[in-house]
Amino acid sequence: MITALYSAATGMEAQETNINVVANNLANVNTTGFKRSRANFQDLLYQNARAVGSAATADTQVPTGIQVGLGTRTASVEKVHTVGDLQRTGNDLDMAIEGNGFFQVEQPDGETAYTRDGSFKKDSEGRLVTADGNPVIPEIVIPENATKIAVGQDGTVTAFLDSEAAGNEIGTIELARFGNPAGLISLGNNLLQQSDASGDPILGEAANDGFGGIAQGFLEGSNVSIMQEMIDLISGQRAYEVNSKAVKAADEILQQTTQLLA
Structure with missing residues (x-):
């Protein structure tokens, strides 16, 4: 017994x-x-x-x-x-990934973290950052006189200035994916970190080579x-x-x- x-x-x-x-x-x-x-x-x-x-x-x-x-x-x-439901917000700086991939952000210690949370903001320097102020990698700087921001499915970011009808390309949002995403380490604050189990990140352009496309004006909900x-x-x-x-x-x-x- x-x-x-x-x-x-x-x-x-x-x-x-x-x-x-x-x-x-x-x-x-x-x-x-x-x-x-x-x-x-x-x-x-x-x-x-x-x-x-x-x-x-x-x-x-x-x-x-x-x-x-x-x-x-x-x-x-x-x-x-698995991918959560997309929720429309209408905010130009909100982005969701329709499929595989993670946004890359730089932590205060310089290390790269990964997230599916695309509720981005603009800081005092015009950089595209997370809610905690971590800048997106590669760095995207939005001009001060930009009246509208357009993000294509491939991650191309275009700024429309107040005096110009045509937009100006200011950068491209690059995505990362992993061979074993379940092996990523949860850091809290919607951030993940690579580990030996997850493997090294594979970087690429959204909507290409197995990466999901970027939907502007949407956020991915919880699954x-x-x-x-x-x-x-x-x-x-x-x-x-x-x-x-x-x-x-x-x-x-x-x-x-x-x-x-x-």
């Missing part, structure tokens, strides 16, 4: 992690460009009371054996990089489905309750066994 106690305890711990992941997904249901997380689990080692295929007699073998599992553990919590998360939350809660009942049942049997041996 000691084994049952520990096995059920690992189940409770796993479901606690599961519920924490679901809660974070629900908390970010309205976060621009947020990607939901999913907890994955795997079983632990097994106690082999009788090995599969061991000899039963001189001429026969045991077909199944006796294996007792020792519980479960969290194998990984991964980001699911969290409230209905699915509520189902996962109820499922996790019930699994936690069942494991707690297994702990109680094992404790009662252990108590009875102790009384018999007393």
Whole structure:
């Protein structure tokens, strides 16, 4: 019964992690460009009371054996990089990626971070920056007398000045993608960082070579489905309750066994 106690305890711990992941997904249901997380689990080692295929007699073998599992553990919590719904804002500096790719931004320490949040602003120097002031890479500087900004699907940025009918190209937004985006490290503030697991970034032009196109005046919503998360939350809660009942049942049997041996 000691084994049952520990096995059920690992189940409770796993479901606690599961519920924490679901809660974070629900908390970010309205976060621009947020990607939901999913907890994955795997079983632990097994106690082999009788090995599969061991000899039963001189001429026969045991077909199944006796294996007792020792519980479960969290194998990984991964980001699911499906595209969220696009939401129209009408703001010239709002951008969404229709497909694969990430915007590149420069962090205060000079390192490059990656994001799907295209709610850009203009700072005091006219640079295109994130809500936290991190400039977009490559740098895009919007002229002070620009009355309108146009961004093409390929990321070409054109500024229309107050005295000119024709626009002036002021730069191009370059995108990055990864062989394993689930391996990116979450930094918070809608930023991701490359890792050995994600691989090096592949840079390219939007709407070309496997990159998604840029939609100006739109933002990508979270890919969290409230209905699915509520189902996962109820499922996790019930699994936690069942494991707690297994702990109680094992404790009662252990108590009875102790009384018999007393």
